[in-house]
Amino acid sequence: MSAVVQIDKLWSVFRSAGQEIVVHKNLDLVIQQGELLSIAGGSGSGKTVLLRQILGLQQPARGTVTVLGKPADELGNAGAASRVGMLFQHGALFSAFSVLDNIAFPLRELKTLPHDLVRDAAMVKLQMVGLDAAQAHKMPSDLSGGMIKRVALARALIMDPPLLLLDEPTAGLDPDSADAFCTLLRSLHRELGLTVVMVTHDLDTLFELSTQVAVVAEKRIVVKGTPKEVIAYPHPFIHDYFLGERGQRAMELLREYPFTV
Secondary structure, eight states: OOEEEEEEEEEEEEEETTEEEEEEEEEEEEEETTOEEEEEEOTTSOHHHHHHHHHTSSOOSEEEEEETTEEGGGGGSTTGGGTEEEEOTTOOOOTTSOHHHHHHHHHHHHOOSOHHHHHHHHHHHHHHTTOOGGGTTOOGGGSOHHHHHHHHHHHHTTTOOSEEEEESTTTTOOHHHHHHHHHHHHHHHHHHTOEEEEEOSOHHHHHHHOSEEEEEETTEEEEEEOHHHHHTSOOHHHHHHHHSHHHHHHHHHHHHSOOOO
16 A cells, blocks of 8 residues: 555644644654544644645645645645545535535536536536435535535545545534445445545544544644554543543444454
């Protein structure tokens, strides 16, 4: 396997009221091709900051972030959506666009493909995420939370990127919708050969989907491994986060459906 994302000696520093706030310090992380990696950590540990830096939306104070062999800050150039897809926490659909137009938007922005081809590609992705053609002309306001997530996922995949980033993919969904969305993500990860990086506070989602987990604590990645390896790692944050009452409930899934990585 080759590294899809490589983060070396990263420092994330913010300035507030004349003071420097260090969020990450000498953070290292390598994400291999085909992994479905969850980034776990407490509130304020900088999980979403890492996603933004992988996307090239935010520059580290020090260190390097390399994505698919190129500096992450080059992802802002033309064609970025063909390399990285992003599913935002609440979908971030354009409210004035139909479902089909939301999905087609990245392709239409290229202004290089015929209208009919763009429409057909968007319909294929709509069906890929489990929605039928009858949903294509609905507006986002007419969709359920689970449908919004699926449309946003279809848009993230419209240009067939090898890397998919997810920010709290099951946030706001009821348990049945969250389970169905996890099943869809697992299927797409396998069938499309995607590398997936996910930030989630939902331990059920983390245990159900992750082939690897990276834990952010003490301003760095303290451990990266399979869910079982991470849980066994001796660290106070890991003990409290994964082995508390919520963690114990979520681990029932891990015991019932053991991962093989």
